[in-house]
Amino acid sequence: EIVLTQSPGTLSLSPGERATLSCRASQNMNYAYLAWYQHKPGQAPRLLVYGASNTATGFPDRFSGSGSGTDFTLTISRLEPEDFAVYYCQYYDNSHWTFGQGTKVEVK
Amino acid sequence: QVQLQESGPGLVKPSQTLSLTCTVTGASINNGGHYWSWIRQHPGKGLEWIGFIYYSGNTYYSPSLKSRVTMSLDTSKNQFTLTLTSLTVADTAVYSCARSVSFFGNAFDIWGQGKMVTVSS
Numbered sequence: 001e002i003v004l005t006q007s008p009g010t011l012s013l014s015p016g017e018r019a020t021l022s023c024r025a026s027q028n029m030n031y032a033y034l035a036w037y038q039h040k041p042g043q044a045p046r047l048l049v050y051g052a053s054n055t056a057t058g059f060p061d062r063f064s065g066s067g068s069g070t071d072f073t074l075t076i077s078r079l080e081p082e083d084f085a086v087y088y089c090q091y092y093d094n095s096h097w098t099f100g101q102g103t104k105v106e107v108k
Numbered sequence: 109q110v111q112l113q114e115s116g117p118g119l120v121k122p123s124q125t126l127s128l129t130c131t132v133t134g135a136s137i138n139n140g141g142h143y144w145s146w147i148r149q150h151p152g153k154g155l156e157w158i159g160f161i162y163y164s165g166n167t168y169y170s171p172s173l174k175s176r177v178t179m180s181l182d183t184s185k186n187q188f189t190l191t192l193t194s195l196t197v198a199d200t201a202v203y204s205c206a207r208s209v210s211f212f213g214n215a216f217d218i219w220g221q222g223k224m225v226t227v228s229s
Binding site for chain 2: 001032033034037043044047056090096097098099101102
């Protein structure tokens with residue numbers, strides 16, 4: 001079973017700054033099954049990136065995903081006030097879904 | 109517009125059984141391209157996948173919960189259910205149903221709002 005480790009646990013940044021979130025796997029992943037979610041308090045998580053690099057409908061192009069193998073990254077080029085949230089990576093493999101523990105992006 | 113809505117008790121006693129239902133509107137659970145999952149989030153913690161059910165009735169559960177989980181479909185009502193037995197306080201969490209789609213690499217594209225379940229005597 002793949003284990004996903006997200007870092008850092010918390011990222012304290014100011015609006016306008018760049019955010020770089022990491023998702024590292026315990027073994028190689030098929031990029032097609034790597035996704036990222038944005039989760040705000042009291043709301044359902046929202047699919048943000050699928051297939052490692054495809055930004056979902058409704059999200060602006062300041063969000064981008066990249067990576068391969070065991071290392072994947074979510075980048076927010078310039079933080080807007082509405083981007084402060086928790087971000088999870090998730091991987092699907094052989095009828096099993098695994099989430100990372102999340103990275104909280106908070107206002108510095 | 110596809111929507112998912114969880115329903116069920118908000119408070120359950122230890123050792124009892126939890127049953128939650130997810131009602132799907134705007135899409136048929138008989139669609140072969142979708143998987144229907146349950147996911148939970150313990151207070152202050154991350155997301156934990158519980159299991160999924162396919163339109164055929166095939167199921168797959170998280171190994172850590174497999175012994176206590178059952179999922180089923182009611183296609184006439186376009187619903188699927190989660191049953192979790194032998195509850196303990198450690199099962200206190202927000203339980204969400206979600207749809208995953210092969211087009212998105214089986215990522216969860218639609219989520220319910222979540223149902224807070226507290227296990228307490």
